[in-house]
Amino acid sequence: MKYALQYLRSAETICGLYDGSVPLAAFLKQYFQQHKKFGSKDRRYISQLCYSYYRLGRALTDLSFSERTRIALFLCLEEPGSWTEIITGDWLSQWDREAAKRFSFVREQYPSLSAETVFPCFDAISERFDKQPFVLSHFIQPDLFIRIRPGHEKTVRSQLAAADIAYREYPPNSLALPNASSIDKLLNIDQECVIQDLSSQRTGELLAKTESKTPLAVWDCCAASGGKSLLAWDTLHHPVQLTVSDLRASIIANLRKRFQAAGVQPRSIFTADLTQPVSLPQTFDLVICDAPCSGSGTWGRTPEQLFFFSREKILHYTGLQERITKNVLPYVKHNGYLLYITCSVFTAENEDIVARLEAGAMKTVDTVWLKGYSDRADSMFASLLQRMD
Incomplete structure (x- = not known):
């Protein structure tokens, strides 16, 4: 590639400015808007270098930017493509389409490289996820x-x-x-x-276990983009009386537009801060709680988190999850269901939260660890619980 080294210098400048406070995609968009000299091809190549750099997480941070990026490209690409000006010599002859083999080759050159140094809080990952292939999947852009x-x-x-x-x-x-x-x-x-990501779609398998012969009153309490609401609307074969809420007014405004385009008519839609007690006029057959979380099962799409995420944030999210589940439980009917979902792989956000729910009035019906890394998809956790008191 004619401009490979220039692209590398531009990527180094960008990564030197970026601090992780906003998504990398948003930062790159803003940067390129301010530096209009870059054409569409330039932006694509420079962005690829930046994303590859962060896919190494905190591994090999003692190396120079150019060396670290060369390693990252080798790990991220199934074939060298246009980057032979950066990746040369023996490395080209050692290229293999399997990420695990490329990873092993790099470890021979840099023994400090490991799954533990790539993925932050590696020890906090649930044992139900296969850690090595999960971490290696972050060198591949999900579908x-x-x-x-x-x-x-x-x-x-x-x-x-x-x-x-x-x-x-x-x-x-x-x-x-x-x-x-x-x-x-x-x-x-x-x-x-x-x-909608494949693993997110597969939470519908648990939705199906809540079926009844009468209309279901369903509350999607942390709706965000509304994907689970649409999934429930399409998956449950009996009429759904849908209530939807989220903390952010902007999200609610977007949801109204999305539901209109989808032909979905919620019974009620409102803003609510569920970290505080709420007062609702009814109880529900099913509460879907797609809880705010670390998003650690989705970092293949946002690899900057591999570099900037800190352990303290797990405590922040588990605190939110505990308060939210506590405040929505009173609105689950007797024999009704709570579907607890995260896009996290950390035990503290998943199994530990379910254990607290089980210590109360809830009984687990089924739990799934959705291992998207085998399908170029996100990884998620979902547990269906039934209220027994």
Whole structure:
């Protein structure tokens, strides 16, 4: 590549300015808006270098930026592509498409490299996740996943075929697309399909265990983008009386627009700070609590967290989770369900929170550790509990 070394210097400048206080994607967008000399190809290559640099986490931080980035590229790419000006000599002859083999080769050169130094708080990861392949998955950009909504199966597949966009299928209605796929103008997002990670979609398997023969009163209490609300609407075969809340007014405004596009009509939608006690006029057959968390199962998409995340943040999130679950439990009906979900792999945010719920009035029906790293997807935790008092 003609400008590889220039791109490397630009990436070093950017990473020197970046402090992790905002998502890397947002920082890069702002930086390139202020430095308009970079064309679209320049921005793509420089961004690739920055993201690769952070995928090494806190490993090998004693090395220079250029050396560390050379190692990161070697670990992140299945083949050298355009980067042979940076990655040269013996390293090219040692290239292998398997990330584990590339990782082993680098460890021979740099023995201090390990899964523990790449992933922060490695010891806090649940034993139910296979730690080595999980950590190695962070050198691979996850795929883009969509869930086809009922009745649009034929349309979505035919549109993708017409645009020559390759995909993998996960029955019954999940598709994995290359991460850079542009589908916004090709498909009617939210009407025909929902952009939603594969593991997030698979929480629907627990939703199905709450089925009854009567309409379900469902509260999605930490709705965020509303993906779980749409999943419940489409997954539960009996009418859903949907209540939706979130802390942020801006999120609620976006949810209203999204639900309108999706043809979903919630019974109630409101803002609520669930770290404080709330007063609601009803109880629910099912409360979905997709709790705020570290997001440690999604850092393949935001690898800057591998570099900037600190252990203190786990305590912050477990505090939120404890308060939120305590405040929503009174609104779960007798024999009703709480579906507790995080996109974290840390025991403290998952099994430990469920253990506290079990110490009260809740009984676990089923728990799943969604190991997305085998499918180029996020990793998540979900536990379905039933109220027995």
